[in-house]
Amino acid sequence: MEKLRCIVLDDEPIGREIIENFVKEIPFLTLTNSFGDPVEALMFLENNSVDIIFSDIQMPKINGLDFVKTLENPPVIIFITAHRDFALDGFETGATDYLVKPVRFDRFLKAVNKAKEYISLKQNSTVHQVNSDRIFIKSNGKLTKILLDEILYIEAQGDYLKIVINNEAYTTLATLKSMDEVLTLPKFFRIQRSFIINLEAIRSLNGNMAELINGKSISIAMNKKEELYQVLGIR
Template sequence: MEKLKCIVIDDEPIARDIIESFISEIPYLELKASFGESAKALMYLQENTIDIIFSDIEMPKITGLELVDSLTNPPVIIFITAHRNFALDGFETGAADYLVKPVRFDRFLKAVNRAKEYISLKKTASVHQINSDRIFIKSEGKLIKILLNEILYVEAQGDYLKFVINGASYTSLGTLKALEEVLKLPMFFRVQRSFILNLEAVRSLNGNIVELIDGKTISTAVNKKDELYQLLGIK
């Protein structure tokens, strides 16, 4: 069995020791490195390919959330922290799971098995761009052709993407961050963490609320509103 390469990031030595010991108990995991500082972990990730990151969230200088958000193509993330109130932010980054300290081994194993399943699915599911006006997505075991100008919006739903076109929708494994390399300006714009929309599908604007031609309303992130208005030619 090919082992999954992983790293641990936590500024608390005892917390790192516990996770490292848990990793050593799971045959299909291989610990490649362990860091007490996010900055050093970030440098390592820029030069090495990893399957799973086990990371604390609240750390000095660079938080776990900021570290993950800075990665262009992040591996599977499992956040481990003492603060339950970080759960929502953790999942918004696309984290596979969120563990609260003190972490039990059985709960850790459940999170790792979930990550393993996701990695397996990721290897067999993707979005394929054939040329500049169409893509193929894998959905329900089939490759489905979608013309780019038919897409109204794409919504992130956990580990999956929901593609909404005129009269239909399809779900495929993937992340918006990766999809941004395919669906990009001048036709598409990511208005917030969970949505990429077709600018031609915009029917109306009301403050930071966008209404699309199918009646769908989407809230725009505060830092994206002005850019959206400019892209639509609104001064």
């Protein structure tokens, strides 16, 4: 693997310097840039790609959580904060880890090793569409062919997808957004934030629940119910 490109964002010079020095100690990391101003970091990221962002949370102008939310395709995020209470909010933005100040080197190393493993998995696990009726996914270290007609539903589980085919299930590192580009109407429908279902797998509808032919019940998002009924031709 090539060196992972990093930037550091912290409005406190001392905190920024500590992380900069930690990055320089890790052989597989390279420090691309460092910022005390989140606006300057955003301008840099418009024209430059990085693999990891080490970001403080409490900063003027834009806090770290809002900073990440402005990124269209965020890289791996590792938050740095003086307050443990921010940890849950950090994970809700999709952060890989968070470090509490004062940051210890051993804890920093653990976080970057976790980031390295995630990036490696992401680079080597994906969904390949070979034609209109089948895909290949990387699962358990091998490429597995899946016929689209056989898929009952796909569930997002963190950074992974669970693809269910009758009584079998496969897990691969991918996003529902990437599957949206492969699985389209009139066959498949994004029924809520975490699920895409095969419309032909629906056995019954009851209120805001859809029961599939394998017995699985999935809730229908309020803003999706009317569209689902229209797609199914139910008036």
